[in-house]
Amino acid sequence: MGGEPLTVGSFLHSLGLEKYAISFQFEEVDMTALKQMRDNDLKELGIPMGPRKKILLALSPRSKQQV
Numbered sequence: 614m615g616g617e618p619l620t621v622g623s624f625l626h627s628l629g630l631e632k633y634a635i636s637f638q639f640e641e642v643d644m645t646a647l648k649q650m651r652d653n654d655l656k657e658l659g660i661p662m663g664p665r666k667k668i669l670l671a672l673s674p675r676s677k678q679q680v
Contacts, residue, residue, distance in 0.1 A: 621647055628671055630664050648672055 621644055622634045636658045637647070647668075655665040 619644055624671070625668075628664075628667050630667065633658075633660055633664060636660065 621637045621642060622631065624644065624647070625631050625634050625637070640658060642650070642658075652665055652669060655668060660668070
C-alpha cells in the first residue's frame with residue numbers, strides 16, 4: 614500500500630469529501646494541480662467553504678510557511 618500514488622479521489626475520500634471528486638475530474642485536476650490550488654481556485658470549482666478549508670488544511674505543509 615505504501616507505494617501507491619495518492620489520487621485526488623483517494624485524497625478527498627480520506628477527508629470524507631468524496632462527493633466533490635466529480636468537480637475535480639471535470640476540470641482535470643490531478644494531485645499536482647490540487648497542491649497548487651488556493652482558496653479562490655477551489656471556490657471557482659463550486660466547493661463550499663467548509664470543505665475548502667479542510668482541503669487546504671490537509672494540503673498545507675506542517676511548517677505553515679504561507680501564513
